[in-house]
Amino acid sequence: MKKAAERRIVSSRHLAEGEGWETSEFEFGLIIASNAFSRWMVKCMAAAGQTEMSPLEILVLHNVNHRNREKRLADICFLLNIEDTHTVNYALKKLLKAGLVSADKRGKEVFYIASPRGAELCEAYRDVRERCLLEGIARMDISGQDLRSIAASLRALSGQYDQASRAASSL
Numbered sequence: 001m002k003k004a005a006e007r008r009i010v011s012s013r014h015l016a017e018g019e020g021w022e023t024s025e026f027e028f029g030l031i032i033a034s035n036a037f038s039r040w041m042v043k044c045m046a047a048a049g050q051t052e053m054s055p056l057e058i059l060v061l062h063n064v065n066h067r068n069r070e071k072r073l074a075d076i077c078f079l080l081n082i083e084d085t086h087t088v089n090y091a092l093k094k095l096l097k098a099g100l101v102s103a104d105k106r107g108k109e110v111f112y113i114a115s116p117r118g119a120e121l122c123e124a125y126r127d128v129r130e131r132c133l134l135e136g137i138a139r140m141d142i143s144g145q146d147l148r149s150i151a152a153s154l155r156a157l158s159g160q161y162d163q164a165s166r167a168a169s170s171l
Helices: 018-048 055-068 073-080 085-097 116-138 144-169
Strands: 101-106 109-114
Touching: 018 055, 018 116, 055 073, 055 085, 055 109, 055 116, 073 085, 073 109, 085 101, 109 116
Parallel strands: none
Antiparallel strands: 101 109
16 A cells, blocks of 8 residues: 555546556646635635626636736736636626726727725735635744745746647647
8 A cells, every 4th residue: 555645646547547647647736726825815805895796707806906007808817817808807897896996098909907995905804814824834933945846837837838738729
């Protein structure tokens, strides 16, 4: 019987053959972390005072609020690495309707910025995040430098997945 340290935890055993074990373990970790992060965003935003927002709407609101600069749909999609602009456009429409962002059309381009209400909501989210998440992370045996290193690795791996998706599209 394998020791606990040797057990491999994957979601799809058929994808974990040969050299694919470690990647399958990483992908399973990514799946559960992604779902946990999405759930966290929704719960944090609800605690901040805004229920009924999807994870994508929350990401878009925070991005539009980022540095208090106007952003176009293409800018938001690029930064969040979202190919389907329709989903982001729909999120923006919902945020506009809720009064959390404002839009300014200039020629063919529309520029979005967080409304005062949207910026206040982002600050309330930040406060909940500090109390509920950051305090817990501070008690873990992981440094800020460790988190930066993990983030850099995730960004690099995202490039590999992007390249692989382009390759798969050409098959």
